[in-house]
Amino acid sequence: VLAVSPEARAAFVGWVREVYEGWFVYHYIGKEQAVPENVVFCPTWMPDGYELIAEPENRAHMIAIYENPEEDIILFNCYMNTESMNLQIGEDTQLIDTYVSNISADLYIDNTSGAVNHLVWEDENKQRIFWITSTLDGETMVKIAESVEAQEVPKPQVVYRLTWVPEGYSELKESISDDQVVIVYRNDEGYLLAFTYTKNRESVSAYVLLDNQETDVQAVLVGGKTADLYLEQQADKASVLVWGDDEKGVFFAISAHCSGEELIKIAESVEAVQ
Numbered sequence: 001v002l003a004v005s006p007e008a009r010a011a012f013v014g015w016v017r018e019v020y021e022g023w024f025v026y027h028y029i030g031k032e033q034a035v036p037e038n039v040v041f042c043p044t045w046m047p048d049g050y051e052l053i054a055e056p057e058n059r060a061h062m063i064a065i066y067e068n069p070e071e072d073i074i075l076f077n078c079y080m081n082t083e084s085m086n087l088q089i090g091e092d093t094q095l096i097d098t099y100v101s102n103i104s105a106d107l108y109i110d111n112t113s114g115a116v117n118h119l120v121w122e123d124e125n126k127q128r129i130f131w132i133t134s135t136l137d138g139e140t141m142v143k144i145a146e147s148v149e150a151q152e153v154p155k156p157q158v159v160y161r162l163t164w165v166p167e168g169y170s171e172l173k174e175s176i177s178d179d180q181v182v183i184v185y186r187n188d189e190g191y192l193l194a195f196t197y198t199k200n201r202e203s204v205s206a207y208v209l210l211d212n213q214e215t216d217v218q219a220v221l222v223g224g225k226t227a228d229l230y231l232e233q234q235a236d237k238a239s240v241l242v243w244g245d246d247e248k249g250v251f252f253a254i255s256a257h258c259s260g261e262e263l264i265k266i267a268e269s270v271e272a273v274q
Contacts, residue, residue, distance in 0.1 A: 045147035
């Protein structure tokens with residue numbers, strides 16, 4: 001009916017199973033939804049001995065792989081409504097109608113010795129489809145399926161890097177703590193350049209001798225944002241540039257034996273990378 005009736009197709013929301021040359025193909029029909037940020041689906045229960053060897057990632061097609069000491073594999077897939085799922089079934093496979101937490105499911109049991117079985121079901125909103133493949137029996141696979149939960153994963157940590165430093169400087173070391181990141185560069189003459197950033201403004205370590213009469217304090221702009229430039233007049237002392245990005249909630253500092261123009265140029269070269 002869905003294949004020949006546009007009206008029926010428009011009214012239907014969910015996954016449709018079709019058979020094509022020995023394959024079961026599951027197509028999603030309905031309005032596509034964006035992939036939720038920082039959420040993955042995976043089982044919270046596994047038979048004894050199975051350990052997670054490949055974690056699911058936050059994307060339209062999530063895959064998690066589990067393995068036991070005998071090298072038996074359990075493959076868990078979660079498809080969002082932007083993709084189709086193709087499932088090849090052997091000649092000796094029996095299709096059994098079953099349930100996963102009161103949701104209708106397709107259980108494919110292959111009676112061939114050593115063959116894998118498949119369990120396929122939708123989520124309650126009919127926007128995702130789940131698929132488990134293993135050599136386990138149907139009852140155990142259903143138990144795994146009923147343990148599947150949405151889990152929040154941390155957002156990818158954004159790191160910041162300098163894309164330009166004065167000629168002669170090369171990266172010396174990087175120090176990472178819970179509070180801040182410090183990347184130190186050194187040039188051929190032994191002078192150091194320190195780039196510091198943090199999301200905890202109280203923890204930035206940018207030491208400036210404010211009572212030093214040789215320090216000239218200026219308000220400057222870094223990429224259109226207000227910054228404080230502590231310009232040291234003594235050749236053996238480093239100048240410091242400090243600025244924040246309220247939108248990103250990050251605070252930056254650069255300390256170097258450079259001119260004010262060079263410090264600003266270094267600061268404006270800062271880029272965020274994953």
